[in-house]
Amino acid sequence: MLYAAITIAIVLLFLWLIYNNLITARLRVNEALSQIDVQLKRRADLIPNLVETVKGYAKHEKELLEKITQERAALVSAKGMAEKAEVNNQLSQTLKSIFAVAENYPDLKASQNFLELQEELSDTENKIAYSRQFYNSSVLDYNTKIQVFPNVFFARILNFKEAEFFGADKKDKEKVEVKF
Amino acid sequence: MKVYSEISSNKLKTWIIMFLFVIFITTVIYVFSNALGYGLSLVGIGLIVSGLMSLGSYYYSDKMVLAMSGAHEIKREDHKELYNTVENLTIAGGIPLPKIYIINDNSPNAFATGRDPKHATVAVTTGLLDQLSKTELEGVISHELSHIKNFDIRLMAVVVILVGFIALVSDFFMRSLWFGGSRDNERNSSQGILVLIGIIFAILAPIAAVLIQLAVSRKREFLADASGVLLTRYPEGLATALEKIARYPHPLKNANNATAHLFISSPFKNRKGRNFLAGLFNTHPPIEERIKILRSM
Numbered sequence: 001m002l003y004a005a006i007t008i009a010i011v012l013l014f015l016w017l018i019y020n021n022l023i024t025a026r027l028r029v030n031e032a033l034s035q036i037d038v039q040l041k042r043r044a045d046l047i048p049n050l051v052e053t054v055k056g057y058a059k060h061e062k063e064l065l066e067k068i069t070q071e072r073a074a075l076v077s078a079k080g081m082a083e084k085a086e087v088n089n090q091l092s093q094t095l096k097s098i099f100a101v102a103e104n105y106p107d108l109k110a111s112q113n114f115l116e117l118q119e120e121l122s123d124t125e126n127k128i129a130y131s132r133q134f135y136n137s138s139v140l141d142y143n144t145k146i147q148v149f150p151n152v153f154f155a156r157i158l159n160f161k162e163a164e165f166f167g168a169d170k171k172d173k174e175k176v177e178v179k180f
Numbered sequence: 181m182k183v184y185s186e187i188s189s190n191k192l193k194t195w196i197i198m199f200l201f202v203i204f205i206t207t208v209i210y211v212f213s214n215a216l217g218y219g220l221s222l223v224g225i226g227l228i229v230s231g232l233m234s235l236g237s238y239y240y241s242d243k244m245v246l247a248m249s250g251a252h253e254i255k256r257e258d259h260k261e262l263y264n265t266v267e268n269l270t271i272a273g274g275i276p277l278p279k280i281y282i283i284n285d286n287s288p289n290a291f292a293t294g295r296d297p298k299h300a301t302v303a304v305t306t307g308l309l310d311q312l313s314k315t316e317l318e319g320v321i322s323h324e325l326s327h328i329k330n331f332d333i334r335l336m337a338v339v340v341i342l343v344g345f346i347a348l349v350s351d352f353f354m355r356s357l358w359f360g361g362s363r364d365n366e367r368n369s370s371q372g373i374l375v376l377i378g379i380i381f382a383i384l385a386p387i388a389a390v391l392i393q394l395a396v397s398r399k400r401e402f403l404a405d406a407s408g409v410l411l412t413r414y415p416e417g418l419a420t421a422l423e424k425i426a427r428y429p430h431p432l433k434n435a436n437n438a439t440a441h442l443f444i445s446s447p448f449k450n451r452k453g454r455n456f457l458a459g460l461f462n463t464h465p466p467i468e469e470r471i472k473i474l475r476s477m
Contacts, residue, residue: 028274035271123264130272133413138274 018154025142029163032135036166039128040075040088046124047072050117054098057108061101068094081164088128095121132166139163186403190331194338198234201342205230208380237341242293242301245340245442250434251281251303262309266302269322272411275329278302287432288312288425291442292324293337300328307428312421319418322408323444332400336442346388349381398465405470409477419474426467
């Protein structure tokens with residue numbers, strides 16, 4: 001009788017530890033996710049300013065500006081990790097084209113406002129990369145935890161689902177070139 | 181995981197050192213008050229004072245360390261590059277943004293202090309900012325952030341104040357032993373006590389040094405190097421930064437035995453021969469060895 005009680009107590013303690021461990025890992029993933037969202041929002045907030053500034057100097061780049069405005073809207077309304085990552089990557093490419101095009105407009109390039117925006121946007125780009133790194137390492141940690149023995153049984157019963165990685169496309173992994 | 185056990189071992193060691201300090205001081209005072217016939221009241225005072233010092237070191241050591249090294253806090257506008265570098269790496273490491281301090285000194289060096297990641301500070305010298313490239317700075321900062329994340333800072337800060345106190349006092353008495361000699365025969369009895377204090381602390385100092393060696397094992401520098409690289413994913417940055425720091429010939433002005441082990445690389449340079457204590461308190465692994473390991477990652 002006593003032995004049975006002790007065994008049950010040990011098993012319960014064990015389950016309790018596993019459960020806390022999994023919950024902590026999942027919370028960390030969610031926290032990392034909100035970090036990414038903060039940076040994506042910051043990027044989205046900067047883009048209308050950029051569009052206004054570029055418009056003032058480079059009227060002929062209407063197409064590019066429309067494209068980035070659409071992509072910004074897509075970023076704001078994107079749901080789920082995969083979609084966010086994809087839209088964000090497209091946005092990075094378009095931003096690069098805008099900064100490349102700006103080379104042709106000396107007045108724009110010299111504008112204080114534009115320089116500040118460029119700096120802010122490249123800083124945000126860095127911060128997105130770093131928060132993605134933290135998110136992905138948290139996801140790796142969490143996914144490992146719910147798949148190893150004996151956690152895997154427990155995780156299945158309590159419906160702990162694998163978290164999604166925030167993907168980066170190959171171009172994005174290359175070093176961002178900043179031209180002046 | 182390795183890092184988590186490192187954190188709990190650091191927290192435990194901090195308490196042990198605070199406790200040992202109280203025992204140490206109280207015992208020393210007990211011996212004296214017995215010899216001088218003051219009775220136990222002095223021991224009571226000693227217990228209270230050393231207890232307060234112990235607790236005070238837990239909460240205020242970071243401020244003392246920063247004041248000792250002459251650092252001042254900066255805002256984003258004061259140094260954008262440094263601020264952004266720290267901010268980016270804290271995002272990658274998932275820790276709160278520490279306070280950022282700058283020390284006006286041309287010798288490149290850096291340290292972190294505080295009691296936990298929420299109350300932490302990173303300090304760098306102006307020399308470091310001038311001489312290092314962006315990737316090298318990232319390497320150094322990520323090393324410091326790893327110290328914060330692993331709770332090395334709490335242990336180190338308490339060690340600085342408590343063990344450093346014993347080291348400084350013994351340093352002081354040792355000097356008065358050599359120079360104070362027997363200049364005045366009339367004050368022989370009080371000199372005798374000073375000599376006795378000096379001898380006791382001279383015995384205590386190496387013990388304190390051994391304590392530091394035990395607490396601040398060389399392993400933690402390697403660990404901070406490695407977990408720092410996990411943040412930047414670029415070992416070469418930290419490796420070349422360490423090379424530049426090692427190559428700089430002049431020592432840091434505001435560093436002493438107590439604070440030396442906080443820095444990323446020993447701030448004394450080749451001037452080891454200040455006294456024999458400096459050698460005893462040297463807790464840094466050879467920089468060449470760290471660079472070699474970083475290059476093999």
